[in-house]
Amino acid sequence: MTGLGALIKRNCKLFFRDKGMFFTSLITPIILLVLYATFLAKAYKESFASAMPAGFTVEEALINGTVGGQLVSSLLAVCCVTVAFCSNLLMVQDKTSGARRDLTMSPVKRSTLAFSYFASSALSTLLICLVALGACLGYLAVTGWYLTVADVLLLCLDVFVLVLFGTALSSVINCNLSTSGQGSAVGTVVSAGYGFICGAYMPISSFGKGLQKVLSFFPGTYGTALLRNHALNGVYAEMEKLCFPAEVVEGIKDSIDCNLYFYSEKVSIGAMYGVMTVSIAVLIGGYVLLSLLRKKD
Secondary structure, three states: OHHHHHHHHHHHHHHHHOHHHHHHHHHHHHHHHHHHHHHHHHHHHHHHHHOOOOOOOOOHHHHHHHHHHHHHHHHHHHHHHHHHHHHOHHHHHHHHHOHHHHHHHOOOOHHHHHHHHHHHHHHHHHHHHHHHHHHHHHHHHHHOOOOOHHHHHHHHHHHHHHHHHHHHHHHHHHOOOOOHHHHHHHHHHHHHHHHHHOOOOOOHHHOOHHHHHHHOOOHHHHHHHHHHHHHHHHHHHHHHHOOOOHHHHHHHHHHOOOOOEEOOEEOOHHHHHHHHHHHHHHHHHHHHHHHHHOOOO
């Protein structure tokens, strides 16, 4: 256990010592928040307005709270995965520098070495994503705050779950890469494409039925939905206080992916957590197996 602790400490130190990588990971969520608020806010407002019945008026503060919740959930959904790929690049860098070969020649088990990369990447990613969550909560405090303490705690849980998912996914992919160039290329593709397939940039409900069914098999969509539900839980409670018709509230939930459907069956919050938990376990198992099967690094 001492060897594992030393390896995790070593990996974390190397990540935070690389000021370029650390600064990029830290500043990325802030940049995304500004970009989302600038470019996606209008699209989200239009999406919200389209879910309203004709002649139905909504207070501006409630609209801002709804849009803010969408922006925050979208940013965190993308951030938890893209930052994980960035922090997990140390695994690839150790291969190119020969450090991993040196470590495997020492009396350290391959499984211990593999888990050290996973654990250190998860810790680094979680720290950065919690900073991002703090920035998001500050944004909501300015634009429209409807969260309770329970909602904030559930958002923290969702971030933790998505960080584990992002770290497990990046570990499976990065363990098969051999150069830093490959790692950077994969990171770029993930940063560009993940937000679309997980429903962060555009609600899955806006896609065709066929594509919706395909994306319903991707675990990341359920992670985004968890964040969205808890970021907007207070908004829906306020709508109920204002006597919004139940069908209107459900229509809003459908339009912004708070309600997800698997072949026409509504997926519960508990089932979403179940999907994420099973996915994380499968990915971690696959990563450990791949690490053990590799004959050389």
